[in-house]
Amino acid sequence: MEARPFSDTSFDRFLDEEKLMGSRCDTCGALFVPPRPLCIACGGSEMEWVKMRGTGTLRAFTCIAVGPPAMRQEGYGRARPYCTGVVELDEGCRVVARIEDVNTNDPQTISIGMPVTVMFLHRGEGPDKTTYLAFKPAEGSEP
Amino acid sequence: MQKKRKLGRGVAVVGVGMSKFGMFKDKDSKDHFVEAFREMTASIDKGVDPNDIDALYLGNFSNDFFTHQAHWGPIVADIIGHVPKPATRTEGACASSALAFREGVFAIASGFYDIVLVGGLEVMSMRSTEEVAEGLALATIPYEGKAAFTFPGVFGATATAYFDRYQANREHLFNVTIKSHSNARLNPRAQYRASIREIMDSKIDRARKKGMEVPTWADEKEFLRDPAANPVVAWPMHLFDCCPISDGASCALLVGEELAKDFTDDPLHVIGIGQGSGRGLHAKEDLTTFEATRFAAQEAYGMAGIGPTEIQLAEVHDCFSIAEIVHIEDLGFFKPGEGYKAVEEGRTRLDGPKPINTSGGLKCKGHPVGATGVAQIVEIWEQLRGEAGERQVAGGDLRVGATHNLGGTGGTCTFTILERR
Numbered sequence A: 001m002e003a004r005p006f007s008d009t010s011f012d013r014f015l016d017e018e019k020l021m022g023s024r025c026d027t028c029g030a031l032f033v034p035p036r037p038l039c040i041a042c043g044g045s046e047m048e049w050v051k052m053r054g055t056g057t058l059r060a061f062t063c064i065a066v067g068p069p070a071m072r073q074e075g076y077g078r079a080r081p082y083c084t085g086v087v088e089l090d091e092g093c094r095v096v097a098r099i100e101d102v103n104t105n106d107p108q109t110i111s112i113g114m115p116v117t118v119m120f121l122h123r124g125e126g127p128d129k130t131t132y133l134a135f136k137p138a139e140g141s142e143p
Numbered sequence B: 001m002q003k004k005r006k007l008g009r010g011v012a013v014v015g016v017g018m019s020k021f022g023m024f025k026d027k028d029s030k031d032h033f034v035e036a037f038r039e040m041t042a043s044i045d046k047g048v049d050p051n052d053i054d055a056l057y058l059g060n061f062s063n064d065f066f067t068h069q070a071h072w073g074p075i076v077a078d079i080i081g082h083v084p085k086p087a088t089r090t091e092g093a094c095a096s097s098a099l100a101f102r103e104g105v106f107a108i109a110s111g112f113y114d115i116v117l118v119g120g121l122e123v124m125s126m127r128s129t130e131e132v133a134e135g136l137a138l139a140t141i142p143y144e145g146k147a148a149f150t151f152p153g154v155f156g157a158t159a160t161a162y163f164d165r166y167q168a169n170r171e172h173l174f175n176v177t178i179k180s181h182s183n184a185r186l187n188p189r190a191q192y193r194a195s196i197r198e199i200m201d202s203k204i205d206r207a208r209k210k211g212m213e214v215p216t217w218a219d220e221k222e223f224l225r226d227p228a229a230n231p232v233v234a235w236p237m238h239l240f241d242c243c244p245i246s247d248g249a250s251c252a253l254l255v256g257e258e259l260a261k262d263f264t265d266d267p268l269h270v271i272g273i274g275q276g277s278g279r280g281l282h283a284k285e286d287l288t289t290f291e292a293t294r295f296a297a298q299e300a301y302g303m304a305g306i307g308p309t310e311i312q313l314a315e316v317h318d319c320f321s322i323a324e325i326v327h328i329e330d331l332g333f334f335k336p337g338e339g340y341k342a343v344e345e346g347r348t349r350l351d352g353p354k355p356i357n358t359s360g361g362l363k364c365k366g367h368p369v370g371a372t373g374v375a376q377i378v379e380i381w382e383q384l385r386g387e388a389g390e391r392q393v394a395g396g397d398l399r400v401g402a403t404h405n406l407g408g409t410g411g412t413c414t415f416t417i418l419e420r421r
């Protein structure tokens, strides 16, 4: 695991394994999710992998009624918008991710600041397999 | 603290032109550019010999995708008789032609060229709405794309963060939309030349003629609240929050300042020019601002030696209603969290103290993405020279105007300050 390069490809492979991973700068301790190969805080280039707990807070969102072809193929559209947003992880970094298990037909019910937990959306098989990062309202929280 | 920069040689704008923006089945990219080029040559008070143009810089985002033809620099150069002189394409998503303008300024400031044509073009209407959305989404950053963000989606998310932080709501965005339509009504080259009230009246008329149920909206805001009239695209962005799909071209002629008098007695001087870049939603420290805009603005203000209060009017990149509010804060015209109030109080209207998007903005003038940056310059040219006709900002002494162009989801932003002396 430690040998993987600090790249988007590695980040995606970790998602396939249901791990949300970031990189931490050996020199200054800055944390980056998705991972960066070079530290933009201090210029350092030695990184280590860190696994995120997968809990965070919704900071911004949108419910998309007119989506790209891949989302239309999943059955999303005007009658069934999908939600995507910005989540601030408890470790401090932010990620963009799909937001599941919310009422996209009534976006006023989705609130900024709500606690969320990670989930992994697996699509396709074999070499075509892709995993999308997603979050859902945390257990016991109002969506 | 940003380094203070200046041009090695002054640069002036001596002529501008743009095609009428809209969706045109019978016009291609070359036709649009020729229309803009003719208007530009006609706008030069003392005329120009096109053979004197040293170089062309052309902004184009993705005609490759939209029209399945790339490499537009030499194609456009050929149609205006510029070959074999150089033509260079610039790409910065929706800020592509602002980059062309900037490259043209640098080419002259360096002393290498004297007379440079800059412009932009985009033809998008050959594609369906879904395909255009897909094409524009190529200019998001990869993480946003994988999270299925569309362009309206990125600005929708920006809006939810803004609403939450400043206790604003969708109703405040309506004020931007109503203003854009009311300005574009007075702009003969705008794609949508109707006020919201006129759109309502025509819908009522049509329903009546067709014997359908006649809508009973009490006012513009009730119309904009009606999901049948104004459907959601990417919450909270609805149809009337979004700029349209457009075709069009724009251009401007730049010359060394000392040569301007050969073309006109009334040029505009480029006194500030800035460009910044940004990282995307996940890496933003503040979801209610664009760091690239702030950087570009500081660079331009520093160079011009003036601040936001000296800017008398501006065209800002209102690809979505919320964007206009965020930009007028990032550019320093209003304090963070005060932009939506300023719009509500009418301060950005044509007759307000700080007119914003007098052209109707991207929202109503249209947004052929690669043409937009220089088309914004066209509006400032007409306003500062008192040639804006019915939408002329009143009050006389207009001297300083500015344009703000944003590419992608804030990845590339520019700010340009022009002065009439």
Ligand SMILES: [Zn+2]
Residues within 6 Å of the ligand: A025, A026, A027, A028, A029, A030, A039, A040, A041, A042, A043, A044
């Ligand atoms: Zn570091």
